[in-house]
Amino acid sequence: MATAQPRSEEDERTEEAEDRPGSLWRNLDYMYWWTGNGMSTLGTSVSTLAFPLLMLAETGSVTQAGAITACHMIGTLVMLPVGGVLADRVSRRALMISASFGQALAMGAVAALVYGGDPTILLLDLLALLGGLAAGLRSGVSMSALRRIVPKEQVPTATAQGMGRDMVAHLLGAPLGGLLYSMSRWVPFLFDALSFLFVTLASALIRRPLGPDRYTGDGPRPGLFTEMADGLRIVRGSQYLVFTIVWGALLNVVAEGFTLLFVVLVQHRGGSPTDVGTATSLALVGGLLGATAGPALMRSMGARRVMLVAAWLFVACFAAVVWVPRPWQIGLVLLVAMTSMVPLNVVIESYQVRLVPDAYLGRLAAVVRFSVQAVQWTGPLAAGFLADALGVRAAVLVLAVCMVALALALHVARGRLSILDIPLAEVREIDPPGVSAPAPVVDTDANDRSKEDSSGEDDRRAEAGCGRVDDMTEHSGHHDQNKQMEPAKAPGSELLASDHDRNRVAEKVRAAVAAGRLEIDDLDARLAQVYQARTHGELDVAGRGLPDVGPRDALVVDRAPTSRFALGMFGGFERQGEWVVPSRFTAWSMWGGGRLDLSEARYAEQETVIRAVALFGGTEIILPDDIEVEVKGFGLFGVFGKRGARKHNKPGTPRVLIKGLAMFGGVVTKTREMGGRSLEK
Known part of the structure; x- marks a missing residue:
């Protein structure tokens, strides 16, 4: 009988590299989400500056200038709870499209009113309120959509990149808003409307199922307010969530108060409005640096240590800003903060x-x-009151004392934050309200032997208060005979699945729909189950009853090409299935996107050239692994992916050359392994 050969370190490194998620910049759905939200933030920054300027010009009243901003904030605050519940009941894609399109209509109406001259103030307030309602609806969807778009291991990176993007958008938004307003009063609002139209398009182009999953409970689905209460219960059931939500809201109050006082400090030190802008720019640069370093710091320092160091650094910045004498030095302190x-x-x-x-x-x-938003307004109000009563320097010191209390709270609440000692990829979801994890079958002899060794680990998990945690035996040094025994499961069923594995099963699902084995209505539900699967056992359930993808026919055929050109301009295109590719094919994506799937394609010639151009857009090209591919494209402030390129030595294999340009966009190539294997990212 043949014996198994030991795996070399090189084999293990190769397998680890294959399972490691690829760069987010090569994830086309993520690029749509990232650019869409960036344009939304930029447009909102522009109109946020333009609204008060418009009201001051029309009425001369500072109260009216504040009122229209308050209308937008109130609308957002009122809609947030409803939007959060709807995001868990209704198609998130539909909500994202509807909300952003509603914002585009509201801002377009404001632009039209201002362009017509002598706009009605009450109507402008109403439109700001409607825009806020749409913004609140969209805010409830964004976080849940992101989790479906990126793998769980890349959530910190995606979060950091989103924060960095928003920093840049805010940095550019104010001067851009002033420039557009100087051109004409209605232009900033038109720009904001167009930015929301871009968000609508980007949301529509995302291909991955965004959920939510279909309701599978017994009886009719609970009402809106009942599910809202369920959301509060799941938060209350986690010590970590309760603490971080309250702690984060209080931190935001202190930070908002500090933002006001820093402007006053710069002026008291003889600074001009230009100095205020310079200091603000330095602060945003610091935000970009933090966004870039955040995920790496989590991996190297650990999540808990990052929180503690950051909180105490913020305390030090509060103290330092009081004593530094010059405006530019205040800006450097803000950069560190x-x-x-x-x-x-x-x-x-x-x-x-x-x-x-x-x-x-x-x-x-x-x-x-x-x-956060319900209490953040108290920060500037309290800071202004303290500055008038005690002076600016004393007011900053009071806020510094508050920040010391918040930093000490991280030490006092160590038990509530014990979940941070567990690597993010190994954290399991908390149980929904009313659902408890099944009790494991215990091997009493093994349990007696391991009770002393495992007590520390059990205490740490219990302190987390956040539900179940993945088995971490490899990291804790426990041996297999010292673990609690679970019911018998299929070999390998508990092995964590990679994106490579999930895409393999997803391909089986799509092939089954194309062959008529599954109804088209079952596609989204099955794919959602696939992309939510964490283990091979869950993937087996998602792909139950489905055969592997069958063999392929001859690739070069004597048939007329299906099409020679594809254009996605403020829209999208797609070529997939058994279509015939000409010897020369051109694909343009400009403020839009598209997808060329060659996995089932046939070719009119042995040599095929695909010219792909992406300008502020994206094109995804799916390549089978049994053809020869060469990529010669160029990325200028964009990405032209070459990971799909590979040589194939089989005689007679079709050859595809991909060339072109990606400017402020992306052309992404992915390889699909045929015969039941999956996408390589």
Whole structure:
């Protein structure tokens, strides 16, 4: 009988590299989500500056200028809880499209009113309120959609990149808003409307199922307010969630108060408005540095240590800003403060997203944002009162004392934050309300032997208060005979699945739909089950009853090409199935996107050239593994992926050359292994 050969270190490194998730910049769905939200933030920054300027020009009243901003904030705050519940009940894709399109209509109406001259103030307030309602609806969907778009291991990276993107958008938004307003009063609002149209398009182009899953409970589905209460219960059931939501809201109050006082400090030190802008720019640069370093710091330092270091650095910045004499030095202190605060937010949000089941993510997002926004207005109000009563320097010191209390709370609440000692990828979701994990079958002899060794680990898990945690025997040094015994399962069923494995089963599902084995209505449900699977056992359940993809026919055929050109401009295109590719094919994506799937394609010639151009858009090209591929494209402020390129030595194999340009966009190539294997990312 043949004996198994020992695996070399090189084989293990190769397998680890294959299972490691690819760069997020090569994830086309993520690029749509990332750019769409970036354009939304930029447009909102522009209109946020333009609204008060418009009201001051029309009425001369500072109260009216504040009122229209308040209308937008009130609308957002009121809609957040409802939007969070709807995100867990209704198609998230439909909600994202509807909300952003509603914002586009509201801002377009404002632009039209201002362009017509002498706009009605009450109507402008109403449109700002409607825009806020749409913004609240969209806020409840964003977090839950992100979890479906990126693998759980990349949630911290995606969160950090989103924060960095928003920093840049805010940095550019104010000067861009002033420039557009100087051109004409209605232009900033038109720009904001167009930005929301871009978000609508980007949301529509995302291909991955965003959920939520179909309701599978017994009896009719609970009502809106009942599910809202369920969301609060799942938050209350986790010590970590309760602490971080309350702690984060209080931190936001202190930070908002500090933002006001820093402007006053710069002016008291003889600084001009230009100096205020310079200091603000330095703070945003610090935010970008923190966003870049955040995921790496989590991996190297650990999540808990990142929180502690960041909190105490923020305390030090509060103290330092009081004593530094020059405005530019205040800006440097703010740079350090923002560099420390962004990784802290990355830690908090990443663990929140990882802990909460997908069916409750919308409600979690609503609770978090409602808690923060409901109290953040008290920060500037309290800071202004303290500055008038005690002086600016004393007011900053009072806020520093408050920050010391918040930093000490992280030490006092060590038990509530014990989940941070567990690597993010190994954290399991908390149980929904009313659901308890089944009790394991215990081997009493093994349990007696291991009781002393495992007590420390059990205490740490119990302190977390956040539900179940993946088995971490490899990291804790426990031996297999010292573990609690679970019911018998198929060999390998508990092995964690990779994106490579999930895509393999997803391909079987799509092939079954194409062959008529599954109804088209079952496609989204099955794919959602596949992409939610964490283990091979769950993947087997998702792909139950489905055969592997069968063999392929001859690739070069004597048939007329299906099409020679594809264009996605403010829209999308797709070529898939058994279509015939010409010897020369051109694909343009401009403010849009598209997908060329060659896995089932036939070729009119042995040599095929695909010219792909992406300008502020994206094109995804799926390549089978049994053809020869060469990629010669160029990325200028964009990505032209070459990971799909491979040589194939089989005689007569078709050859595909992909060339072109990606400017502020992406052309992404992926390889699909035929014969039942899956996409290589």
